Amino acid sequence: MPRVTDRQQQTNALLDAFVVHLLAKLEADAFVNDSDSDSDSDSDNSDLGFDDDPIAEGLIESIEQLEISESFLMITTTVFPDIFRSYVQVTPECFDALVGSVQNHPVFHNNSNCQQMPVEDQVAIALYRFEHYGNAASTMKITLWAGVSYGTVKNITVRVMTAICDPRFQAMTMPWSTPAEIERAKAWVEGNSCAAWRDGWLMVDGTFVPLFQQPHHFGNTYFDQKSNYSMNVQLINRPDLTIADYGIGLPGSQHDATAWSQTQLPSKHEHLLRPGEFVWADSAYPLKSWCQAPYKECIFHIVFSHFHDFLSIIQP
Structure with missing residues (x-):
């Protein structure tokens, strides 16, 4: 099964809420139209704009923010297993196991107010870089693909290599x-x-x-x-x-x-x-x-x- 990120789950929940709100609005409009059916008004009630609907506007804005924050990396690697494997050269199941093995390593945790990006994103970026060779593995190419900064790519590579080369990783993953x-x-x-x-x-x-x-x-x-x-x-x-x-x-x-x-x-x-x-x-x-x-x-x-x-x- 394709992996579903936390952002995708949040987006799906917001979309469900938006659809429920839209259906409720349509039902309410239909009830109003029925009650006014005896009048001779020729007004067009087909406009479904949400300019005066703060609930709908809030839902749409939240979805837009989630979609903007969702990097191209995760959009292209979590839709289908074949696409995922073509980018990081492992199956989604293997990827989940790898993330679970390194996510508790101290290198992925700090006491700063500026938290690191999710471990699964860091592992995906590192695997994508390891999978490529030559100019395709350059920091600039990875930066443009993943939607992160130049320094972030370097830091992610160092963190993932530190976790994987740790003897504790070998002892845990390969008994x-x-x-x-x-x-x-x-x-x-x-x-x-x-x-x-x-x-x-x-x-x-x-x-x-x-x-x-x-x-x-x-x-x-x-x-x-x-x-x-x-x-x-x-x-x-x-x-x-x-x-x-x-x-x-x-x-x-x-x-x-x-x-x-x-x-x-x-x-x-x-x-x-x-x-x-x-x-x-x-x-x-x-x-x-x-x-x-x-x-x-x-x-x-x-x-x-x-x-x-x-x-x-x-x-x-």
Whole structure:
């Protein structure tokens, strides 16, 4: 269902009140016309102007004020789910969950008489900016789209990033997998491989999030192996693609093994993994009893077998 903002609810209530008042006025006018039907007056009673109706004028003025204060942002992102998703790249349900997770963060509250704009508006503006790239993500473009000031866009971006990067947000929104979820993941691994590998119910890999340009501070450290400026993001997920943990904040020049060390598993694997459980990884990650890198082993055996064949040929 499309989201309905508080302003929209207030507008709908005022419109309902206006319609009820209009019907009452028409009914009263009809009663007056019936009572005067014996007269020969030719006056036109079809004028429905509200110049002398303070109630109607007040309702219309209130609706106009609400519509003016309703930013273009919320008008275009709360009508239909498809339109909403095209602007912020999440479903309305996901958006509501995200707002509920960050709305109590101290960064969105202050003791000033000038209150901040609603948290849902701030999150929507930030997501719209994150969804765009290059010039389309410029502060001026976001300002014109959202109907807010230049400084407000910058402050909103900082607030939302502060709330999302807070470890409390990660702990609240991404708790560790439940025993039932772990068992389903193991069953999938066993069904698609073999019983000996069923305890490897997690996978880890890194990805680069490209940046539009070189960052101002320590920009060279963001230059990755693909000759782009980016950030290294580590994702640990189950076979059903549900993310179980993640690591963010390191520049693109950092090796996956280094970025991986910033996540929970390397430091808390004794508490998070049961005996015998492990994580699947590629050759960029260290080989541990709880972290298996099958590609590294496969490459090693292939190279070793070719090297052994080569030795058998050159040796007499």
